[in-house]
Amino acid sequence: MLNKSFSPVSILTTTSKLFETILNDQLYAYFENLFDKLLSAFRKGYSCQSLLVKFVENLKESLDKGHTAGAIFMDLSKAFDCLPHNLLIAKLNAYGLDSSACDLLASYLTDRRQRVKIGSTRSEWVELKKGVPQGSILGPLLFNVFMNDMFYFIEKCVLYNYADDNSLGSFAPKVDDVMDCLKHDSKIAIQWFLENGMQAHPEKFYFMLLSPHNIGPTSITLSENVTIESEPFVKALGVIIDKNLNFTEQVSISCKKAARQLNALARISSFLDVESRKIIFNSFIRSNFNYCPLVWHFCGKQNNAKIEKIQERALRIIYGNYESPYDELLMISNNCSALVGRLKVMALEMFKSIHHLNPPCMNELFKMKETPYSMRNPLKFVQPLKRTTNFGLRSISYLGPKLWNELPIEHSNIAYMSIDAFKMFLKSWNGQTIDFTNHYV
Numbered sequence: 167m168l169n170k171s172f173s174p175v176s177i178l179t180t181t182s183k184l185f186e187t188i189l190n191d192q193l194y195a196y197f198e199n200l201f202d203k204l205l206s207a208f209r210k211g212y213s214c215q216s217l218l219v220k221f222v223e224n225l226k227e228s229l230d231k232g233h234t235a236g237a238i239f240m241d242l243s244k245a246f247d248c249l250p251h252n253l254l255i256a257k258l259n260a261y262g263l264d265s266s267a268c269d270l271l272a273s274y275l276t277d278r279r280q281r282v283k284i285g286s287t288r289s290e291w292v293e294l295k296k297g298v299p300q301g302s303i304l305g306p307l308l309f310n311v312f313m314n315d316m317f318y319f320i321e322k323c324v325l326y327n328y329a330d331d332n333s334l335g336s337f338a339p340k341v342d343d344v345m346d347c348l349k350h351d352s353k354i355a356i357q358w359f360l361e362n363g364m365q366a367h368p369e370k371f372y373f374m375l376l377s378p379h380n381i382g383p384t385s386i387t388l389s390e391n392v393t394i395e396s397e398p399f400v401k402a403l404g405v406i407i408d409k410n411l412n413f414t415e416q417v418s419i420s421c422k423k424a425a426r427q428l429n430a431l432a433r434i435s436s437f438l439d440v441e442s443r444k445i446i447f448n449s450f451i452r453s454n455f456n457y458c459p460l461v462w463h464f465c466g467k468q469n470n471a472k473i474e475k476i477q478e479r480a481l482r483i484i485y486g487n488y489e490s491p492y493d494e495l496l497m498i499s500n501n502c503s504a505l506v507g508r509l510k511v512m513a514l515e516m517f518k519s520i521h522h523l524n525p526p527c528m529n530e531l532f533k534m535k536e537t538p539y540s541m542r543n544p545l546k547f548v549q550p551l552k553r554t555t556n557f558g559l560r561s562i563s564y565l566g567p568k569l570w571n572e573l574p575i576e577h578s579n580i581a582y583m584s585i586d587a588f589k590m591f592l593k594s595w596n597g598q599t600i601d602f603t604n605h606y607v
Contacts, residue, residue: 176299208306245330
């Protein structure tokens with residue numbers, strides 16, 4: 167008997183994948199301008215970081231104005247396996263594909279069967295009547311097509327989507343307005359999931375309310391039987407977001423994991439050469455702080471000091487050097503501090519925005535300076551005005567332009583520089599000219 171707790175992975179031939187690639191390229195070009203700018207999965211230039219940065223920046227913008235912000239993080243089960251084929255084809259037709267194109271994609275989706283094999287024992291064949299083939303090339307794009315129309319139903323909130331992760335954000339001067347918007351659109355979202363054959367679990371939704379004022383614990387009622395309490399922090403796409411936006415919990419968990427791995431490296435370091443130790447450090451320990459660094463960059467001086475301490479200890483173990491200062495260890499290893507490393511990531515995102523390599527949700531965070539006359543360094547960003555330090559000055563929309571405008575590089579040359587050339591510049595930059603006392607953490 168087929169165990170339905172396992173997600174099937176389609177076994178596809180090379181010929182099938184060649185045809186899928188051709189169809190995927192054509193469909194992607196067609197749908198790219200139809201997809202919402204906050205539909206973020208399986209799209210070129212989009213990432214978990216770009217969506218989370220947009221989400222956190224929206225929160226900080228609201229709090230900087232003295233307003234309240236709220237979010238509902240929605241839970242789905244086996245979303246890729248739940249898409250009804252006939253409904254997906256109907257949506258493709260509604261988006262403008264003609265009958266022959268819909269028939270072709272219907273033939274691709276239907277008449278598929280699956281079974282489970284354990285040793286020499288095989289289950290019976292079961293026909294797949296819903297879901298997109300996992301492990302296929304077309305599957306992710308078709309899933310995006312299916313999810314995109316949800317954006318048309320949400321009325322009062324902002325919907326942030328990454329594959330089967332959906333979150334609603336509401337921003338308003340008053341707490342009651344935020345709560346009303348979240349209740350209204352949560353019910354719409356739950357109904358949309360139900361009508362589209364997806365399995366939502368409102369009792370497993372998470373709710374967070376953020377305010378510059380002390381409003382205490384709050385709950386929100388999504389239905390007659392479901393009321394959820396506000397959480398002090400929520401894990402979204404692998405990053406722990408807390409109601410104070412200082413990311414202490416995120417840094418604490420990352421540091422504890424890195425410290426355990428570092429202890430393991432210390433125990434076996436005598437059996438490894440320097441290069442092997444560096445590989446382990448970069449692959450396992452340093453990688454704890456490389457996931458979505460711009461989201462949690464403003465973690466505060468104390469949290470940043472913890473990260474630097476982990477890196478310092480790692481370098482001492484790698485080189486067996488327990489006497490030189492941290493700055494010398496960084497020079498010996500041809501590395502930069504963890505803080506400068508995150509600033510390099512930020513500078514690269516600014517470069518991408520100038521060259522329109524970032525998704526629109528990132529590009530709209532920044533505005534280029536416009537002048538009626540020729541400037542020596544024309545590619546500079548407008549420095550936005552902010553009201554608060556915690557939420558305004560410690561935001562990507564503020565720090566990104568400030569960092570870019572202070573970089574020791576001739577900005578007039580940026581227009582002709584490739585991204586690889588800019589990355590080479592960043593490798594040679596170690597934070598000179600930057601005053602780190604001005605809200606860089």
